[in-house]
Amino acid sequence: MPCQDALAVCSWSVAGTDYLVTAVADGHGGAAYDRSHIGAALAVRAASEEFQALLFFGAAPRAPEDADAEDLAGVTRAFKADFGRLLVRRWRRYVQEDAGAWNESAPPAQDADTSLFRHYGTTLLVACVGPQSVLVGQIGDGDVLFLRADDSVAQPLPADDQKVGGETDSLSMPDAPRLFRTAVFDHEERGLLLLASDGVGNAMREGGLEKLARSVSASALSGALVQVVASLPGFLERCSSQGSGDDVTISMVILGQAKPATESLPAGAEVVAPLAEDRVVAAGPPAPASPEACSDNQGGGGSRAAGPADGNQVDGLA
Amino acid sequence: MPAETPLPEGEIAKRPLQFFWVVDSSGSMDGAKIATVNHAIREATQRDLPGAVENHPEVQIMMRGIKFSDSASWHVGPDAVPLDKFLWPELTAGGSTATAQAIRLLTTELNTEKMPRRGFPPVCILLSDGYCTDPESDYQSAIEALDRLPWGAKAVRLAIGIGGDKSQYDEESLGKFISPGLRKEGIGVLQASNAEQLVHYIKWASVSASVASSMTKSKSGQADGANVLLDPPPPAPQVTGETDVF
Numbered sequence: 001m002p003c004q005d006a007l008a009v010c011s012w013s014v015a016g017t018d019y020l021v022t023a024v025a026d027g028h029g030g031a032a033y034d035r036s037h038i039g040a041a042l043a044v045r046a047a048s049e050e051f052q053a054l055l056f057f058g059a060a061p062r063a064p065e066d067a068d069a070e071d072l073a074g075v076t077r078a079f080k081a082d083f084g085r086l087l088v089r090r091w092r093r094y095v096q097e098d099a100g101a102w103n104e105s106a107p108p109a110q111d112a113d114t115s116l117f118r119h120y121g122t123t124l125l126v127a128c129v130g131p132q133s134v135l136v137g138q139i140g141d142g143d144v145l146f147l148r149a150d151d152s153v154a155q156p157l158p159a160d161d162q163k164v165g166g167e168t169d170s171l172s173m174p175d176a177p178r179l180f181r182t183a184v185f186d187h188e189e190r191g192l193l194l195l196a197s198d199g200v201g202n203a204m205r206e207g208g209l210e211k212l213a214r215s216v217s218a219s220a221l222s223g224a225l226v227q228v229v230a231s232l233p234g235f236l237e238r239c240s241s242q243g244s245g246d247d248v249t250i251s252m253v254i255l256g257q258a259k260p261a262t263e264s265l266p267a268g269a270e271v272v273a274p275l276a277e278d279r280v281v282a283a284g285p286p287a288p289a290s291p292e293a294c295s296d297n298q299g300g301g302g303s304r305a306a307g308p309a310d311g312n313q314v315d316g317l318a
Numbered sequence: 319m320p321a322e323t324p325l326p327e328g329e330i331a332k333r334p335l336q337f338f339w340v341v342d343s344s345g346s347m348d349g350a351k352i353a354t355v356n357h358a359i360r361e362a363t364q365r366d367l368p369g370a371v372e373n374h375p376e377v378q379i380m381m382r383g384i385k386f387s388d389s390a391s392w393h394v395g396p397d398a399v400p401l402d403k404f405l406w407p408e409l410t411a412g413g414s415t416a417t418a419q420a421i422r423l424l425t426t427e428l429n430t431e432k433m434p435r436r437g438f439p440p441v442c443i444l445l446s447d448g449y450c451t452d453p454e455s456d457y458q459s460a461i462e463a464l465d466r467l468p469w470g471a472k473a474v475r476l477a478i479g480i481g482g483d484k485s486q487y488d489e490e491s492l493g494k495f496i497s498p499g500l501r502k503e504g505i506g507v508l509q510a511s512n513a514e515q516l517v518h519y520i521k522w523a524s525v526s527a528s529v530a531s532s533m534t535k536s537k538s539g540q541a542d543g544a545n546v547l548l549d550p551p552p553p554a555p556q557v558t559g560e561t562d563v564f
Contacts, residue, residue, distance in 0.1 A: 030535035121538050141536065161430045165439040165472030165545055170538035198536070202436040203376075208328035215327035228326055235326045243330045244436075245376035245532070 005249040008044035023047040023126040026197040039120025046091040047126040084180030121172035140168040141198040147213040149190040156183035190256040203243020332378035335438040339383040342446035348411040354513040358520040377532040386420035387413030418452035421460040428469040440473045441527040447480035449488040474527040482563035499544030512562040515554040
């Protein structure tokens with residue numbers, strides 16, 4: 001059975017402001033969700049592209065003297081009001097396109113018809129980090145947390161206590177637009193944002209993700225980010241084999257403290273394309289290093305490595 | 319001296335699977351029935367279950383036992399015991415059949431505040447040879463309270479009726495204990511007519527439910543049917559002589 005997790009990391013400069021988007025999706029697996037690995041890959045793609053569209057069309061034009069100021073008011077409003085609906089619509093369109101190629105005899109699915117979408121069922125975590133704010137969206141299980149400079153940890157989208165024992169909301173559900181939750185918060189100069197599929201959280205004792213975030217942050221502060229990222233593939237492997245027995249994916253955005261090096265990392269870990277010297281993502285699961293603005297990957301085992309990117313700005317919609 | 323390589327922190331731990339035996343210890347269980355239950359649970363927990371989860375090092379089964387006669391109380395608990403340290407204490411029989419009280423005691427432990435959020439769906443196996451002596455309305459409300467709890471609804475709940483024929487125990491009431499999703503899949507009360515069948519079903523139910531629970535995949539809230547996939551029980555050994563029958 002293929003790994004059903006997927007990951008994307010993208011960065012853009014829009015009207016002089018840098019943004020970084022990362023998404024983690026976890027296909028449900030099991031016989032009823034036999035194309036959920038594709039559903040997860042389409043989810044991180046749809047989320048990245050929807051953020052790209054939002055940032056390019058949602059940000060208000062600014063005067064040159066305000067170029068350094070972040071103008072997220074319009075983006076934030078549109079994110080809260082429309083992102084879930086637009087994301088689900090885009091994901092369904094991609095699913096229908098894939099299904100057409102997969103089985104041309106399959107009847108075209110309507111939005112109300114969930115039978116096709118269920119094959120592709122997946123959760124999704126997505127975050128967009130701007131100079132001052134973070135926009136976070138989530139449907140289904142998984143964890144998003146933010147470690148602040150004062151060492152406190154915020155959970156912008158707390159888990160639903162009523163969803164236990166593997167039950168989760170899904171992009172494949174008819175009311176997915178309503179079930180997509182959003183949060184927006186300001187960040188300081190330093191901090192660490194962590195997105196993890198439920199295979200990571202389920203593998204750790206209570207508070208484990210917070211400890212992980214603090215240890216990575218401390219390593220970054222001491223200049224040992226690359227070393228700790230190099231050990232992530234082994235750590236994630238243990239999470240799966242000794243903890244959750246599930247696919248595991250983690251994406252971290254480190255603000256204001258990273259000093260990425262270019263030395264090689266073992267296959268599976270990555271320090272990805274920071275927009276500026278103070279913004280880095282460490283992530284899994286693996287894929288070949290990509291110098292492009294947006295890298296998606298999917299699959300299990302192994303690691304990947306990349307140094308700071310130098311060509312990751314996008315001037316327009318892909 | 320080389321600098322120490324920093325490692326990501328956060329303690330990795332096996333995922334807990336909470337397992338509850340809910341065992342009738344009323345007077346009618348005295349003799350061969352209770353002796354067989356004691357023997358079979360020991361066999362299952364010391365040999366069959368450890369063997370079944372050997373290839374799932376990420377699973378930690380945590381055992382508890384509830385007994386019920388005139389009232390319900392912990393036979394093993396309320397603190398759960400890891401499977402590798404679990405020993406089933408000898409259970410003796412006597413008194414009436416407070417099944418509703420036993421289900422209420424189980425329900426208190428399946429509360430979201432007491433259950434580990436990252437755990438597998440719990441496994442609950444009810445064994446009884448009789449009719450609940452609590453008021454019928456109490457039994458019904460206990461089942462409804464169990465069904466309302468998120469972990470109660472997600473639990474793998476099976477029932478074994480002990481008796482030579484189905485009139486000896488309350489099949490309808492025991493059937494209500496079975497997970498609603500499993501009932502829809504056609505899983506009913508497992509009838510154990512003799513010692514051999516009782517051992518067979520105790521082992522099958524405990525092993526199959528635990529393995530199925532530990533294989534649970536994420537499932538969208540819209541999905542129909544049981545959250546845990548359980549194959550139908552294999553045929554029980556045939557009764558070969560009248561003297562074998564309970």
